[in-house]
Amino acid sequence: MGHMETLNPRRIDLGLGRVRRVAEALKVLEPASAVVVVAGTNGKGSTAVCLEQILLASKRRVGCTLSPHLHSFNERIRLNGAEAEDAVLCESFAAVEAARGDLPLTYFEFSCLAALHCFKKAGVDVAILEVGLGGRLDAFNIVDADVAVITSIGLDHTEHLGTTCAAIGREKAGVFRPGQRIVLGAGLPPSVLAAARRRASASLRWGREIRLSPEDSRRWRLEVADQTFPSLRQGALPLDNCALAAAAALAVDGVLCDARTDAGAIRQGLATAWLPGRLESIVAKGRRWLVDVAHNPLGAQFLRQELARRWPQFAGMPGARLGAAKSAAAVDCSPDRERPAQARPGRGVVALFGNLADKDSQGIFSALSGLVRHWVLVDVAGPRGLSAKQLAGRGAPASSRVAGDLREGLRLVRSLAEDSDVILAFGSFAVAAGVRHELLNADA
Numbered sequence: 001m002g003h004m005e006t007l008n009p010r011r012i013d014l015g016l017g018r019v020r021r022v023a024e025a026l027k028v029l030e031p032a033s034a035v036v037v038v039a040g041t042n043g044k045g046s047t048a049v050c051l052e053q054i055l056l057a058s059k060r061r062v063g064c065t066l067s068p069h070l071h072s073f074n075e076r077i078r079l080n081g082a083e084a085e086d087a088v089l090c091e092s093f094a095a096v097e098a099a100r101g102d103l104p105l106t107y108f109e110f111s112c113l114a115a116l117h118c119f120k121k122a123g124v125d126v127a128i129l130e131v132g133l134g135g136r137l138d139a140f141n142i143v144d145a146d147v148a149v150i151t152s153i154g155l156d157h158t159e160h161l162g163t164t165c166a167a168i169g170r171e172k173a174g175v176f177r178p179g180q181r182i183v184l185g186a187g188l189p190p191s192v193l194a195a196a197r198r199r200a201s202a203s204l205r206w207g208r209e210i211r212l213s214p215e216d217s218r219r220w221r222l223e224v225a226d227q228t229f230p231s232l233r234q235g236a237l238p239l240d241n242c243a244l245a246a247a248a249a250l251a252v253d254g255v256l257c258d259a260r261t262d263a264g265a266i267r268q269g270l271a272t273a274w275l276p277g278r279l280e281s282i283v284a285k286g287r288r289w290l291v292d293v294a295h296n297p298l299g300a301q302f303l304r305q306e307l308a309r310r311w312p313q314f315a316g317m318p319g320a321r322l323g324a325a326k327s328a329a330a331v332d333c334s335p336d337r338e339r340p341a342q343a344r345p346g347r348g349v350v351a352l353f354g355n356l357a358d359k360d361s362q363g364i365f366s367a368l369s370g371l372v373r374h375w376v377l378v379d380v381a382g383p384r385g386l387s388a389k390q391l392a393g394r395g396a397p398a399s400s401r402v403a404g405d406l407r408e409g410l411r412l413v414r415s416l417a418e419d420s421d422v423i424l425a426f427g428s429f430a431v432a433a434g435v436r437h438e439l440l441n442a443d444a
Helices: 002-006 017-026 044-057 086-100 107-122 165-175 190-199 239-256 263-272 297-310 312-316 361-367 388-392 406-416 429-439
Strands: 034-039 062-065 077-079 126-130 147-150 180-184 200-205 210-214 220-224 227-232 280-284 287-291 349-353 372-378 400-404 422-426
Touching: 017 086, 017 107, 034 044, 034 165, 034 239, 044 062, 044 126, 044 239, 044 263, 062 107, 077 107, 086 107, 107 126, 147 165, 147 239, 165 190, 180 190, 180 239, 190 200, 200 239, 210 239, 220 239, 227 239, 227 263, 239 263, 280 429, 287 429, 297 361, 297 422, 349 406, 349 429, 372 388, 372 406, 388 400, 400 406, 406 422, 406 429, 422 429
Parallel strands: 034 126, 034 147, 062 126, 147 180, 180 200, 287 422, 349 372, 349 422, 372 400
Antiparallel strands: 062 077, 210 220, 220 227, 280 287
């Protein structure tokens, strides 16, 4: 990995010329019979992995990319539901290195080309490509995808994508192609909808062709165009993203002229799809933790509604509300199947939070205002990192404590949390990775 990081002095060097030249040399511009690109501000990884699992349940061979990784590079390239093995990765790295000549690829460009090479060599039926921070100039946009998914649009990476949702939406919509099948999530700006109208051969839009409604306290009904899938249960990943994944799987059926996505495949996909650090529920030493990589206000708002879904007593707290596609009543869909009757009335939320310098930390505090009883702020290292003291200066609530390093943060958050509380650890991939490592090891 170190070699990849040294090829280009810029961490982000937008443009498709370099990566396209290498892809043409590798002959990987058509990595599979069908290609799905997943773009958006939040929810891309969850949507991609759920789509992967639905397609696998439909007996298709699948390659899937994820970015960034939490613990090892292997997480970024998946073949048939498993992380790519070191030998497979090294073979593709060598092929990319030989093809690039003296072109200064960025880390992300190199990894994208390695993924496309892996998928082409493995002969997958469907390649699922998770876009990085943008869309139009993202390295994966050298591939003309058959299906495009946009999960959500919010203010993030504004220094590269623009300072309004309309501008960011236009950048994300750069993955669209004429005649494409397009799947659109909730709350997208007009710039995305207009681009979809110009490009799509068929659109599946949240709230119109895609409709999700509760049947009872644990089961949901999904409608996609003229098809209905009843009695769905949420697994470990957000149900909204899973609904988009199901719609994308049906779009893949259309591309391949082979209708394989049925209710059984969707149920199995929802039950098996899982990603570390995405609404991950962990019980450690009798404490309930929810670990998530949410790092912007849109992600924090999503966490708020998911907490209300999983633990209904949070639904009535100030500012808490369920999304437009959800029932007005709180519905328990927690992975550990904790029913409302079992919820302990004293349960609250205590947050362990660390953020990057280029994120809207104040917006995150605001999004969870009135829900979090105590905030414990921790350092995030690196060139874009933010110290806990700096984070406290970004409008942190009065209930905040500055812990500094992660281990001190863990000690402090456990001292503040009651046995019945949910401890929410979030704010960056670094925080999620660090907390997972500590909780899942004996010294947690």
